[in-house]
Amino acid sequence: MPAYKRILLKLSGEALMGDDAYGINRGTIVRMVREVQEITNLGCEVAVVIGGGNIFRGVAGGSVGMDRATADYMGMLATVMNSLALADTMRQEGMTARVMSAISIEQVVEPYVRPKALQYLEEGKIVVFAAGTGNPFFTTDTAAALRGAEIGAEVVLKATKVDGVYSADPNKDPTATRYATIGFDEAISKNLQVMDAAAFALCRDQKLPIRVFSINKPGALKRVVLGQDEGTLVHV
Numbered sequence: 621m622p623a624y625k626r627i628l629l630k631l632s633g634e635a636l637m638g639d640d641a642y643g644i645n646r647g648t649i650v651r652m653v654r655e656v657q658e659i660t661n662l663g664c665e666v667a668v669v670i671g672g673g674n675i676f677r678g679v680a681g682g683s684v685g686m687d688r689a690t691a692d693y694m695g696m697l698a699t700v701m702n703s704l705a706l707a708d709t710m711r712q713e714g715m716t717a718r719v720m721s722a723i724s725i726e727q728v729v730e731p732y733v734r735p736k737a738l739q740y741l742e743e744g745k746i747v748v749f750a751a752g753t754g755n756p757f758f759t760t761d762t763a764a765a766l767r768g769a770e771i772g773a774e775v776v777l778k779a780t781k782v783d784g785v786y787s788a789d790p791n792k793d794p795t796a797t798r799y800a801t802i803g804f805d806e807a808i809s810k811n812l813q814v815m816d817a818a819a820f821a822l823c824r825d826q827k828l829p830i831r832v833f834s835i836n837k838p839g840a841l842k843r844v845v846l847g848q849d850e851g852t853l854v855h856v
């Protein structure tokens with residue numbers, strides 16, 4: 621029995637590269653999709669937000685002198701590409717997915733319309749939310765928090781390159797230790813960078829818990845959905 625009826629899964633765009641230098645690694649995307657299939661088979665309704673860092677990050681564009689908002693729109697378009705790739709891989713694996721975009725690009729994907737997204741979820745289809753929040757200066761983590769709240773998800777699952785929330789960035793500080801659970805207020809006040817403060821604050825206000833876990837650990841997503849101890853729970 622899954623611990624959750626409806627979840628919002630945030631997949632790292634950057635992790636899609638696998639061991640490649642950029643872009644979408646075939647083996648990696650297929651593996652991610654099969655893990656999602658396992659949890660839909662458990663009877664879980666799944667909505668997905670995927671990042672774009674494997675193709676373009678607004679902060680990176682901004683740092684080389686590009687207009688930040690323009691760079692962010694490029695980042696949002698990168699998430700549309702990843703969303704299309706993800707939904708197509710789902711189709712190949714026998715699942716039904718629908719991509720909905722926060723920015724209108726109607727010849728390519730349908731626009732985000734909340735009641736329609738809810739309908740798809742009730743029909744057992746996987747909904748992939750593309751283009752983040754549709755606004756520059758935000759991230760796909762914020763989009764995950766926003767859409768998670770909108771669809772009434774019971775939890776936001778952040779599948780990322782680290783296996784949880786640490787006391788400091790574990791890639792920079794080898795003495796950092798992992799939290800089993802942490803409150804939103806503590807995560808925000810300690811300025812833990814695993815997710816941006818806007819995403820944390822939105823989830824805190826909506827009482828929507830977040831679980832952070834490794835995207836590279838086989839079976840971790842299923843363990844999380846079954847309510848087993850995995851990664852870090854960020855709670856109210």
Ligand SMILES: Nc1ncnc2c1ncn2[C@@H]1O[C@H](COP(=O)(O)OP(=O)(O)O)[C@@H](O)[C@H]1O
Nearest residue numbers: 632634780781782785786788789791812813814
């Ligand atoms: N306190 C922390 N705990 C865990 N990871 C952290 C922390 N601070 C910074 N990080 C970094 O945050 C990264 C995950 O965030 P991000 O780059 O936004 O991932 P994603 O591609 O999943 O959106 C990790 O790879 C890690 O290096």
Ligand SMILES: O=c1ccn([C@@H]2O[C@H](COP(=O)(O)OP(=O)(O)O)[C@@H](O)[C@H]2O)c(=O)[nH]1
Nearest residue numbers: 633634671672673678692695752753759760
């Ligand atoms: O609501 C949003 C979501 C995303 N982005 C842009 O899209 C990029 C890709 O998303 P993100 O960095 O969150 O992807 P990930 O970390 O998962 O690879 C971001 O850097 C932003 O430039 C944005 O401007 N608004």
